[in-house]
Amino acid sequence: MATNLDIDLRCPICQEVYQDPVLLRCGHSFCRGCLRRHMDSVEETATCPCCRDGFAEDSLYPNWQLANVIAGLRDLGAGPSMEPGYPHCAKHKRELELFCQDDKQLICYICALAHNHRNHNCVPIDDAYMECKDKLKCSITMLQNEVTDRMAMHVSQGGKISHLLDMTESLRNDIAKQFAAMHNFLDNRERAIIKELADEESRVLTQLEENMLTISEDCNMIEAIIQDISEIINSEDCHQLLREYVSLKKRSEVIYNVVLNTPVFNLGVFYSPLQYGTWKQMKDIIKTVPAALSFDPRTANPKLRVSNFGQMLQYCKAQSQRPDTTERFTKHLSVFASTALSSGRHYWEVNVSEGADWILGVAAGSVNRKVCAVTSPDNGYWTIGHRSGGQYWAYDHKKVAIYPDINVEMIGVYLDYEKGQLSFYDAEDMSHIHTFNHHFTDKLYPYFSISPNAECANPSLQLLH
Template identity: 80%
Template structure:
């Protein structure tokens, strides 16, 4: 009850015992001086600091009854201390000279010896004030740094949106340009592709804008905490600071790093042989000739036979003895193509035996052909493969299964060396299978591997060439990189 009386007899503005109390129509009391300063600082109709109810300046009524009660309690010595800032223990009427760190509250010496605080870590009130003030000042510094970091993140998200919009617009123009030559036949296809881009753009933009909104909310929350802590610290009232310390510290520590969306505008499948895919459907309108590759017999494993002018590769258990040269694969059933790739854009197609085990892709020219290594990027290989039972897989950072419903007879491989993109397609309809992204620096060679299994004892691979055209790689001059958006 003493605690409630101590609260009831204090002005909500200055938190001291009422001095010349005045009463508003809403029923709240304040010191006359505090309320006069509040009215003078109001730019519009002043409002009650407690309930925000508006009032006129001439509606401040002296509360004589409350003044008499305070005077009577002062005479009895049972009310709160009349000296501002000189609080006393409600239970023992002693000055609060200690601060209990365990319970985080000011106490008197008798409280420190009592059962509730015995063996607690109690320090002088002034020492506690300086320590807690320092902690809260540190919280302000840390939160200000967090605000700065959030603002930088906010700017970064804006830059990502700008880059996204630029990339999307560039992609739209590129696709529109390639379809110009086939406009009459491909209008419906183009609308479908643009809609997919718009949907992806909307999805990514929506998540990036959600990130910006979350960051803004975090900043508002932290600014509010900073403001509240700053008010308490600037007030200079050590007792008020210590009373609010636990709550303010908890609020300052309850702000965690934002969990932002990490959208990816995946355009890999849109950067492939688009016109060649259209040619598969409209061969009389556009013709895109795959690169004229040949298997290099000098690199072929002794159990692999190269025939048909370097276009066919077949596993043969019995083969004539071949010299073990540095160029030859001896542990992998593998072979390189004879063409080295170090710049430009290339596309080639490979027919695969039904049920055979095979691996296709590119490999660095520096790979060790004498050891049996995993065909992964860490070892200089970028490949996809097939194993008996219908499983298709790709080696990126680790081996992953891709599209369990896939069933292909011809694989299309597209390489953009400068862009660092290697994409695989089902060459029958140019549907996208898998894409690697890597900064290539070594000279690359098309890589092929084939091996037998219970379903296919003599598997083979065959490079597919068209009967017309030069068969040159898609590079140099004004040639544009083909793209596939399916």
């Protein structure tokens, strides 16, 4: 019906609803003003803009019937057929029977012919109501899935909090046990470390609790949207639903992925050998020595010389004649310690040459010693290294820069096999450098590598104990 009215009630010249329509002998109607302007624009006999049939100025007849139809349509909404209180067009006083899908609003048939909605996709209210209702139902399903995902995230964050609390509680017990052997002078140090742990726990716990609060607030917002949509759908009020459809749909679509904090548990410093670290600060009270390791000459590259009862490792430019056994490194300038580690806690210290290139850590006993491989966990190595120019690196799954406070001359290495922790320290003051976490299963060996550079032509390493 709207399409037929749009064709029949529009002037062929201005394409608007007829204003003062006139009829020609050929049967075509036009706005009087439009036809006058057409006649003024031609110098010869005027012709019908539709069929080109000529006509004279005195042959214009008012089309009263068409004018009455247009007037009747405009006034139809104010007649007795309109139910009191029924929604109607504020402009044309006509019942709202169409929904403009382009502008997303209720309109009457006269609005559909007007310039604002001409050529728009206007459909009956019932059709629009069912379509929009189905879309909002789909929105509810989507939003319910979002709530489910966020609840799972909420549970996950709770699990991380429990894990954090378990780790920090375990650390408290370990710290208390190590400090039990110390007396009044050590109490201040113990309290300082406990405070550092509490600060770390508080920092990470705060971030995790913020994550939980963010998720809860997000869920509340989504559930509020669901409730608003459900209420308007359950009310079966098609006009209210269509009036608020755009707003509700927009609210249901503006759901962003939750951005959560990713806290890093910086707990490596608390797994350190606390008694020995404290002894470094109070050498007259605690007497603790690192493990008595020695370099294993059977594994040393032919350009490396082991001396001083296995405590000194030095680079030699001239390669010595040594048997090429399966145990020996031939591509890396490397060596193992003679002691295998497969359980327990172990600590050792290494003095490094100033400016030398070196790599320290542990390696699995199964590593291939005949190839030149990156000393990363993917190849069975857990190491840090130094290169000329003051560059320090951790050879994790990818090479990452680390930044000790000063140039390190003595490295402390601490391995807790069962906990899967390997930590490195500046042995002068036990400041933490880097920590690896890994579930160790292979037999491990302390690993050492040195190589010359422009700053240090004859690098060396020395084990201290």
